[in-house]
Amino acid sequence: EAGVAQSPRYKIIEKRQSVAFWCNPISGHATLYWYQQILGQGPKLLIQFQNNGVVDDSQLPKDRFSAERLKGVDSTLKIQPAKLEDSAVYLCASSLVLYTDTQYFGPGTRLTVL
Amino acid sequence: EDKVVQSPLSLVVHEGDTVTLNCSYEVTNFRSLLWYKQEKKAPTFLFMLTSSGIEKKSGRLSSILDKKELSSILNITATQTGDSAIYLCAVEEVYKLSFGAGTTVTVRA
Numbered sequence: 001e002a003g004v005a006q007s008p009r010y011k012i013i014e015k016r017q018s019v020a021f022w023c024n025p026i027s028g029h030a031t032l033y034w035y036q037q038i039l040g041q042g043p044k045l046l047i048q049f050q051n052n053g054v055v056d057d058s059q060l061p062k063d064r065f066s067a068e069r070l071k072g073v074d075s076t077l078k079i080q081p082a083k084l085e086d087s088a089v090y091l092c093a094s095s096l097v098l099y100t101d102t103q104y105f106g107p108g109t110r111l112t113v114l
Numbered sequence: 115e116d117k118v119v120q121s122p123l124s125l126v127v128h129e130g131d132t133v134t135l136n137c138s139y140e141v142t143n144f145r146s147l148l149w150y151k152q153e154k155k156a157p158t159f160l161f162m163l164t165s166s167g168i169e170k171k172s173g174r175l176s177s178i179l180d181k182k183e184l185s186s187i188l189n190i191t192a193t194q195t196g197d198s199a200i201y202l203c204a205v206e207e208v209y210k211l212s213f214g215a216g217t218t219v220t221v222r223a
Contacts, residue, residue, distance in 0.1 A: 042213030
């Protein structure tokens with residue numbers, strides 16, 4: 001069974017530039033999550049999708065972050081414009097169902113904003 | 115407003131030692147507590163605990179939940195260098211998983 005795929009693995013940009021990350025969840029997983037993990041901290045949930053609908057985006061900085069999952073499968077997370085404090089690893093995870101189910105994480109994208 | 119607090123933040127042990135990691139939480143609608151191991155980038159699932167007092171085991175790792183004390187411990191016995199990682203505790207509420215900052219375990223040969 002293929003795992004959660006993410007790309008790119010690394011990205012370095014200047015502040016005020018834009019960046020996009022892509023995630024393809026495990027086949028058949030209805031729920032998809034984007035997390036931000038700043039060095040030395042645990043992952044923080046940014047947004048959660050159930051199929052192509054948003055379940056929770058309360059911690060997504062909507063003035064600069066956006067995410068979509070148009071066909072209920074893969075997803076993109078965008079930052080525009082980036083700030084220095086956005087430097088982090090962005091993790092995508094998926095699970096079969098919404099409630100009480102194991103989340104499987106992708107390898108993450110390490111973003112450095114200079 | 116930390117909901118999930120892990121301790122210690124880091125520890126260094128020698129191969130063969132036993133380690134105990136702690137996780138305490140304060141959430142409104144508790145559903146489950148999960149432990150993950152994070153090496154390099156992607157956290158990998160270890161345990162999910164929903165019932166108090168029932169120990170879950172997998173090889174040298176075990177974990178138990180105490181709902182009365184709002185806490186959980188993760189034990190690793192006979193540690194090996196491959197156990198070196200960040201161990202994350204997460205608490206599930208309705209629709210949401212909140213992570214602690216993790217405990218960094220370093221096992222020296």
